[in-house]
Amino acid sequence: MISRRVVIFVIIGVVVLSLSVAGIFKLIDKGVITFGHPEISSDNETIKVLLIIDYGDGRLDKFNVSIDSGNATVYSVLMKASEENGFPVGAEYYPQYKSHYIYSINFTDQNPKINKFWQYYINGNYGPVGVDLQKVENGDIIEWKFEEPQMGSLEGKK
Amino acid sequence: MSRKKIAIILPLIVAGIVGRLTLSRLLPPSPDIYINVNGITQPLFMMDLFFVIATVSMLSGFLLDRRFSIVVPVSVMLLTDLIIGNNLIFIFTWSGFAMIALLSYILKSRKGFNLQSKYLILGTGIAGVLLYDLWTNFGCWLLWYPHTVEGLILCYTLAIPFTLWHLLSTTLSVTFIVLPIAYLKETKTIRFLLNPERKPDTVIADN
Structure with a gap:
């Protein structure tokens, strides 16, 4: 039998993880977090x-x-x-x-x-x-x- | 000083010195991920060896009394700074690590150093990182930045990649180094290693 404490711990963990992932995606979407340097351009003037x-x-x-x-x-x-x-x-x-x-x-x-x-x-x-x-x-x-x-x-x- | 105390202090100091002086070349390159805060683009992680001294400081707080818990990180910093070099920021870095050791000592005094306190130990590591970074970056602002609100914001903005790395690396070192040592101490395996004449099963039976 899974204890009540473990269930609460898992629920809190899932909520925190979900919010963290959502927050990271939001930061990527807003350009706060980028993959590769954002100011390196391909222009060669x-x-x-x-x-x-x-x-x-x-x-x-x-x-x-x-x-x-x-x-x-x-x-x-x-x-x-x-x-x-x-x-x-x-x-x-x-x-x-x-x-x-x-x-x-x-x-x-x-x-x-x-x-x-x-x-x-x-x-x-x-x-x-x-x-x-x-x-x-x-x-x-x-x-x-x-x-x-x-x-x-x-x-x-x- | 007792033999037991020396057997804890010496390995901690040696581990801190060797780690700080030799591991920098083994740090992985920062991933190609950048963070843009207040118009400043920086790598997501700035990787340094903070976690080595932080781990030593935590262990000295967990394993020693209050006085010696401070002596260990300060000795490591003093001896390695003599080789690497430093400037006035040492006032903040040395005291920052002493704070981590004291924080760990306070937790041990109240809740003990065992696996029942694992979440508190992890929390102490995270609190230690935040305390250290807030304190030492305040020192950077005092020493090198314009003493304005803009200077303070710039100082803490530039510190974000360091803090993120400190949080990640210290969480890993607490999980893979500090907590196993807590387990060894709890099962009195450490006492057996220091005193091999006693059989481990007898030692555990002492519990």
């Missing part, structure tokens, strides 16, 4: 972005980068500039975060001892997500700064 590298010691490099919009991310823009202009970039891919981590640009390596790391800004705003996850658009300005970790201004965020 060429876009132009400005890349600025600020070494934190007064040196500043500027590059105009033309890149296909289909795979235009902060990472791909940096790597294209690196290839075209012959400066090395140190990057390591973390599959568990689906993004690269940039630890060195043009022989300037991150230095935890003085708490200085490479951070990017897009159109003046701190880049909140990994470099492979941040799409760029025509006319965007990407700045790489060698500085202490901090979140910049959030105003004017896209």
Whole structure:
């Protein structure tokens, strides 16, 4: 004989599971949860972005980068500039975060001892997500700064 | 310190250190599923080794007294941070794991550490994750984000994939590590393993 407690437990379990599944389908329907990165498009028009590298010691490099919009991310823009202009970039891919981590640009390596790391800004705003996850658009300005970790201004965020 | 206590503390500290230093390469890649919240698209899960230290913290709370339950996770974090490196966020991460250990200790003190409390143990794991993430992300906001409501919202928004992974991984580790240890402790198999001279059937008969 199945006890009353088990029946109640099963009913509650089925209700919770049903609501969870329905909620997940609703989130998928609304585009909150997506399979594959939602901003990766198949369009292949060429876009132009400005890349600025600020070494934190007064040196500043500027590059105009033309890149296909289909795979235009902060990472791909940096790597294209690196290839075209012959400066090395140190990057390591973390599959568990689906993004690269940039630890060195043009022989300037991150230095935890003085708490200085490479951070990017897009159109003046701190880049909140990994470099492979941040799409760029025509006319965007990407700045790489060698500085202490901090979140910049959030105003004017896209 | 008694031999029994050392026999619990040392394996926990070693497991925490070895796990945190060696398992990162074994983490699976994040699935190709994304979540869009407040206009920010991120992977559904950001996978880290939180569950390793969370599991060690829970076990130290369940198996040790209040003082030593805190010593274990703090020792693991201290020794591994010396190798990996850290910054001021350590104030929040170390204390966050100490909170998980204390939460587990409180549950053990009131309800015991046995399979009768399995749902409470699982609930403690989930509550520990939420407490830890709320606390440490508040620390991130204090240290690195603009001290505005927008900064706070951004901080907690960016933390969602980490929290989802923490909930999933900790639920699994509680189910497959903590609950079996509760069973072993309940049947006094652990006592037998630590003291092989006693026959297991005699030990169980002690119940």
